[in-house]
Amino acid sequence: MGVGQVFSQRLEGAARLIEGRLELLMDQLAASGTPPRLLAAMRHAALGGGKRLRPFLVLECAGLFGVPASAALSTAAALECVHCYSLVHDDLPAMDNDALRRGQPTVHKAFDEWTAILAGDGLLSAAFWLLGGAEAHPDPQIRAQLVCGLAAASGGAGMVGGQCLDLEADKLRRPVAPDLAHVERLQAMKTGALIRFACEAGGLIGGATAEQQAALKRYGEQLGLAFQIADDLLDAEGDAARLGKATRKDRGKATIISVAGVARAKQWLSQLKAEMAATLAPLGPRAEVLLQAAHFVASRTA
Numbered sequence: 480m481g482v483g484q485v486f487s488q489r490l491e492g493a494a495r496l497i498e499g500r501l502e503l504l505m506d507q508l509a510a511s512g513t514p515p516r517l518l519a520a521m522r523h524a525a526l527g528g529g530k531r532l533r534p535f536l537v538l539e540c541a542g543l544f545g546v547p548a549s550a551a552l553s554t555a556a557a558l559e560c561v562h563c564y565s566l567v568h569d570d571l572p573a574m575d576n577d578a579l580r581r582g583q584p585t586v587h588k589a590f591d592e593w594t595a596i597l598a599g600d601g602l603l604s605a606a607f608w609l610l611g612g613a614e615a616h617p618d619p620q621i622r623a624q625l626v627c628g629l630a631a632a633s634g635g636a637g638m639v640g641g642q643c644l645d646l647e648a649d650k651l652r653r654p655v656a657p658d659l660a661h662v663e664r665l666q667a668m669k670t671g672a673l674i675r676f677a678c679e680a681g682g683l684i685g686g687a688t689a690e691q692q693a694a695l696k697r698y699g700e701q702l703g704l705a706f707q708i709a710d711d712l713l714d715a716e717g718d719a720a721r722l723g724k725a726t727r728k729d730r731g732k733a734t735i736i737s738v739a740g741v742a743r744a745k746q747w748l749s750q751l752k753a754e755m756a757a758t759l760a761p762l763g764p765r766a767e768v769l770l771q772a773a774h775f776v777a778s779r780t781a
């Protein structure tokens with residue numbers, strides 16, 4: 480079997496596992512009294528497709544240290560809950576105002592705005608419920624580190640802050656200077672922080688040494704940047720039907736493409752792939768699938 484096939488199988492396997500855990504989560508939420516309308520909207524957001532890249536990274540990075548997928552599944556599901564909540568809120572009319580996500584109507588289109596806001600809130604809370612529970616890790620100190628790490632990655636100095644920087648230029652008609660450092664910082668917060676944390680979380684669960692943890696963090700940062708460059712290229716050049724969401728949404732925005740141009744962005748992606756290979760080398764042959772993930776992210780078409 481080719482290495483690329485190994486990666487595809489592992490990504491599909493991770494998606495199946497994570498979807499099983501998310502199904503169970505929905506059952507747990509139903510049993511604990513979540514109103515049916517809210518639950519239906521949360522299911523629409525969390526179980527309506529998606530590549531499941533972030534949970535895959537948690538499972539693979541924990542797997543580097545011999546951790547079975549079952550022992551990293553709660554953390555992986557928590558991260559996916561945060562990601563799905565961010566997509567629901569990002570799609571709202573007050574933010575990006577999108578009608579299509581993962582090839583389906585966005586949550587506020589399938590339900591309505593107030594339900595979509597609450598579904599996002601419910602998913603964010605569910606993430607921390609998952610991480611705080613004993614199933615996430617037997618050691619409460621590790622659980623506390625996972626909780627704090629996800630809060631930091633998703634909060635004001637992470638994803639939410641990045642979203643704010645992105646929107647304020649647009650909504651407050653405050654055009655930002657086309658400055659690569661600004662765009663890189665914004666993207667590292669908005670998209671990069673969760674991807675980086677997925678890798679770090681795997682290391683935390685697996686008991687990585689400080690050096691191994693630093694390598695996972697570095698890889699996560701490089702992968703997050705590659706993901707964003709690829710996302711910008713897809714917005715500029717991709718096909719909406721294949722992507723299952725609108726394209727050409729970035730026109731007029733400060734993005735890596737608008738600042739650096741398509742040719743330089745593509746060159747940067749190749750450079751990042753080489754850098755990720757060097758970052759992963761000390762983690763040994765088990766990290767080969769993570770390198771394949773880097774190639775997948777850099778050359779993805781959906």
Ligand code: GRG
Pocket residue numbers: 528529530531532562564565566568569574581638639642669670707710781
């Ligand atoms: C609303 C707090 C808040 C944050 C929103 C993640 C995000 C921040 C906005 C999403 C807008 C967007 C398209 C960002 C570009 C990168 C990105 C997160 C793409 C979607 O992630 P994928 O490709 O999606 O992993 P799937 O559907 O595969 O899970």
